[in-house]
Every structure is written in structure tokens, then in C-alpha cells.
Amino acid sequence: MWKLRLDKAGIQVFTRPEPGSAFDRYRALMVAPGPATPYLALLHDIDNYTETLHATVAARLIQDKGDEKIIYIANQHPGVKSRDYYAHMRFTHDPQDGSYTVDWRLASGYPEDPKRVRLQALQSVTRLVPRADKQLDVSMEGHFEPGGIVPALIANRVIMDTPWNTLKNVRKHAQSKRYRTISSVG
Numbered sequence: 001m002w003k004l005r006l007d008k009a010g011i012q013v014f015t016r017p018e019p020g021s022a023f024d025r026y027r028a029l030m031v032a033p034g035p036a037t038p039y040l041a042l043l044h045d046i047d048n049y050t051e052t053l054h055a056t057v058a059a060r061l062i063q064d065k066g067d068e069k070i071i072y073i074a075n076q077h078p079g080v081k082s083r084d085y086y087a088h089m090r091f092t093h094d095p096q097d098g099s100y101t102v103d104w105r106l107a108s109g110y111p112e113d114p115k116r117v118r119l120q121a122l123q124s125v126t127r128l129v130p131r132a133d134k135q136l137d138v139s140m141e142g143h144f145e146p147g148g149i150v151p152a153l154i155a156n157r158v159i160m161d162t163p164w165n166t167l168k169n170v171r172k173h174a175q176s177k178r179y180r181t182i183s184s185v186g
Contacts, residue, residue, distance in 0.1 A: 002027060005160045011167045013160050018143045022152035027141040028163030032171050034136045036100055036128045038179035042170060043091070043102055043126065045179075046071050052173055054165035055158075057082070062110075067091040070107050074116060077158050080150055085119035086110040102126040104142065117148035138167065 002014040010031065015024040032039070042052060046069070049059035058074035067090065074084040086107040093100050104124040112118050124142030131137060140163050146155050173179060 006164050009168060011164050013164050015159060021145065023145060024156045024159055025143040026159040026163050028167050029139050030167050030171065032136045032138050033175065034130060034134045036130060036136055037182055038174040039128050040100055041179050041182045042174050052169045054162045079154065081148060082116045083119055083146055084113055084116040085122055087122060097129065099127060099129040119144055120147040121145035140167065
């Protein structure tokens with residue numbers, strides 16, 4: 001059962017226990033001005049992730065195959081050692097409802113940075129769903145295992161802050177001239 005944990009500035013964050021894990025699953029929702037194109041452009045712009053994804057201190061594109069990418073991300077949250085991971089991102093479009101989905105999974109086999117702790121698991125989905133009123137339902141849902149020594153209480157607090165701040169940043173940047181003027185992606 002999802003529990004509403006944060007409802008501020010038009011962004012809601014829910015959490016629920018994740019079976020077999022001490023770390024909760026999160027879901028964040030907002031309604032944003034459409035169309036989807038600026039949001040897709042922002043999601044494809046890995047270089048801007050340090051401005052968009054909360055607590056991200058490094059982001060690099062490792063491999064780009066259009067709708068599939070491998071990226072490197074490093075995060076720094078207060079009170080814990082920096083985490084990093086490589087993610088496989090897959091972008092899909094459903095022509096039936098016009099929605100776009102970005103599926104994030106941990107990518108293995110990449111070198112570890114001895115200064116950081118490697119995430120042990122990552123599964124996340126970002127969805128952009130056009131509405132009849134020309135706005136978008138934007139959602140992020142996922143779960144991660146941070147690796148190393150992190151009390152679940154701290155990690156479960158971060159999973160409220162991270163998606164909330166990320167969606168706030170996404171809304172701000174997608175509405176900027178840099179992304180608003182883009183008419184197509186891909």
C-alpha cells in the first residue's frame with residue numbers, strides 16, 4: 001500500500017515497503033505543462049543531469065544507441081559516502097496513448113571508483129503521459145539498494161527528497177528556453 005509522504009509544490013511522493021529489502025520503493029507524481037518534447041530532450045541530455053537529478057555530482061554518457069543508452073552517475077547525499085552506478089536507459093513510446101517511458105536498470109561490468117560505493121541494485125521507470133488538457137502526467141517510480149553501510153532510516157528519507165527535488169528540477173529546466181524551443185527528439 002502506497003503512503004503519501006510528501007505533497008508540496010504540485011509534486012507528490014509516495015513510498016511503500018519493497019519485499020525482501022530494508023529500503024522502500026518510491027513513486028513521485030506531478031502534472032506539468034505539455035508537450036512531452038522538452039521533457040524528452042531533457043532526459044536525453046545526460047550532460048545536464050548534474051542540474052536536474054537531485055544530488056548528482058557527475059554524469060557521463062558512456063554509450064548512445066539512440067533510444068538505448070549507458071550512462072554513469074555519481075551522487076552525493078549528506079552524511080554518507082558518495083554512491084555511483086552505471087545505468088542502462090531504454091526509451092520507448094506508446095503510440096496508442098502517446099506516452100513515453102524511460103526504463104532505468106543497473107548496468108554491470110563497469111569499473112568501480114574506489115572513492116565511491118557502487119549501488120547494488122537499481123530499477124526505475126520515468127513516464128510522461130499526455131493529458132486531454134495538453135498537460136502531462138509525469139511519474140517516477142523505483143527502488144535501489146545503496147550498497148555499503150547506510151541505515152535504512154536515512155536511505156528511506158532520501159527517497160522522499162530525491163524524487164521530489166528531481167521532479168522540481170525537471171519541471172524548471174523543461175520550461176527553460178533551452179528545452180522549450182525543441183520541436184522533436186531522436
